[in-house]
Amino acid sequence: MDLLQLCQWRYATKKMDPTRVVPEDKLGRILEAIRLAPTSSGLQPFEVLVISNPALRARLRPVAKDQAQVVDCSHLLVFAAWDHYTPERINGVFDQTIVDRGGSNEGWENYRRMLLEKYPARTPEENFQHAARQAYVALAFGVMAAANEGVDCTPMEGFDPAAVDAVLGLGDKGLKSVVMLPLGYRDADNDWLVKLAKSRRPKEALFSFIG
Numbered sequence: 001m002d003l004l005q006l007c008q009w010r011y012a013t014k015k016m017d018p019t020r021v022v023p024e025d026k027l028g029r030i031l032e033a034i035r036l037a038p039t040s041s042g043l044q045p046f047e048v049l050v051i052s053n054p055a056l057r058a059r060l061r062p063v064a065k066d067q068a069q070v071v072d073c074s075h076l077l078v079f080a081a082w083d084h085y086t087p088e089r090i091n092g093v094f095d096q097t098i099v100d101r102g103g104s105n106e107g108w109e110n111y112r113r114m115l116l117e118k119y120p121a122r123t124p125e126e127n128f129q130h131a132a133r134q135a136y137v138a139l140a141f142g143v144m145a146a147a148n149e150g151v152d153c154t155p156m157e158g159f160d161p162a163a164v165d166a167v168l169g170l171g172d173k174g175l176k177s178v179v180m181l182p183l184g185y186r187d188a189d190n191d192w193l194v195k196l197a198k199s200r201r202p203k204e205a206l207f208s209f210i211g
Contacts, residue, residue, distance in 0.1 A: 003144075006144065006147040006148060007144075007147070008198060009147060010143065010144075010146070010147040010152070010153070011152075011193060011194065011198065012153075012154045012155065012193070013069065013152040013153065013154050013182075013184070013186045013191060013193075013194075014069070014154070014191050014192060014193045014194075015068065015069075015072070015186065015187040015190045015191035015192075015194075016068070016069050016072040016073050016074075016152065016154075016182065016184040016185060016186060016187055017072070017184065017185045017186065017187040018071070018072040018073075018184075020074065020184060020185040021074045022074040022075055022149075022151050022183050022184060022185075026149040026150075026151055027050075027074075027075060027183070029145060029148075029149060030142055030145040030146050030149060030151065030183065031048070031050065031142075032145075033141045033142060033144070033145030034048060034077075034138045034139075034141055034142045034145070035138075036141070037137050037138040037140070037141035037142075038137060039134040039137060039138070040130070040133075040134055041111075041115060042093065042097065043085075043089075043090065043093050043115075043134070044093065044134070044138075045081060045082040045085065045089070045130070045131035045134050045135075046079055046080060046081045046082060046131060046132075046134060046135040046138065046175075046178070047079075047080050047173070047175060048077055048078070048079055048080070048138070049077070049078040049080060049168060050075055050076075050077055051075065051076040051077075051078065052074070052075050052076075054071065056167075057070055057071045057073075057076050058071055059167050060076070060159075060164060060167055060168075063159055063160045063163035063164055063167065064156065064158065064159035064160075064164070064180065065158045065159060067154075067156065067158060067159075069154050069156070069182040069184070070156075070180070070182060072182075072184065072187075073154075073182030073183055073184035074183055074184040074185070075182075075183045075184075076180060076181075076182050076183075077142065077180065077181040077182070077183065078164065078168065078177055078180050079135040079136075079138065079139055079177070079178050079179045079180070079181070080135075080165075080168075080170050080173075080175035080176060080177045080178060081128055081131035081132040081134070081135045081175065081176055081178045082127070082128070082131045082174060082175065083124060083127075083128050083131075083171075083174050083175060083176050084120075084124040084127045084128065084174065085115075085119035085120055085122070085127045085130075085131070086120055086174075087116055087120055090112070090115050090116055090119060090120075091112070091116075094108070094112045128176060132176075132178045135178045135179065136178070136179065139155060139179055139181060142181055143155060143181070146181075146183055151183055151184070151185070152183070152184055152185055152186045153181050153182060153183050153184075154181070154182050155179060155180075155181055156179065156180040156181070156182070157179055157180075159177070159180060161176060161177045161178070164177040164180075165177055
């Protein structure tokens with residue numbers, strides 16, 4: 001399928017088949033697409049928890065509005081954003097880039113200094129909101145990568161972030177949960193949404209062309 005066909009095929013799966021497991025090679029390619037997603041200044045200010053443990057997912061279901069996909073999926077991805085930009089985090093990314101590119105230059109170091117002056121001086125909440133938006137970019141890459149692999153998924157904001165953070169111990173890691181993405185396979189016989197036509201706003205209402 002081409003890109004637009006994949007967009008038509010995928011939907012927010014409401015009923016997943018708990019007996020089917022996403023193969024490791026498909027999971028790996030979905031995660032790699034998430035890793036390669038663009039983020040502001042290339043900081044990738046989030047982590048993705050890949051949860052396959054049934055008992056842990058069962059603990060998350062009550063704080064995720066009892067949504068069955070949390071336990072019926074093959075793997076549950078939890079996107080957790082940095083709670084703040086710190087010099088250590090910023091330097092860690094810049095230092096890794098120097099390793100990957102085999103060296104630095106004056107422009108790169110000037111850019112590092114600019115971020116070190118600007119980002120840690122902002123409030124933690126402002127920085128968390130910025131980091132959370134970057135996680136959503138990666139989420140979109142994960143959604144489309146899953147479709148490309150024939151894997152269903154359901155982007156989810158319907159959960160109690162503080163409760164999820166507590167279950168997963170995210171506060172100790174300087175992280176806050178932002179969005180979940182269960183990966184698995186649709187139970188087409190029992191999903192009320194699967195046969196309904198995809199509905200979106202018309203192009204005329206969504207796009208404005210300014211010449």
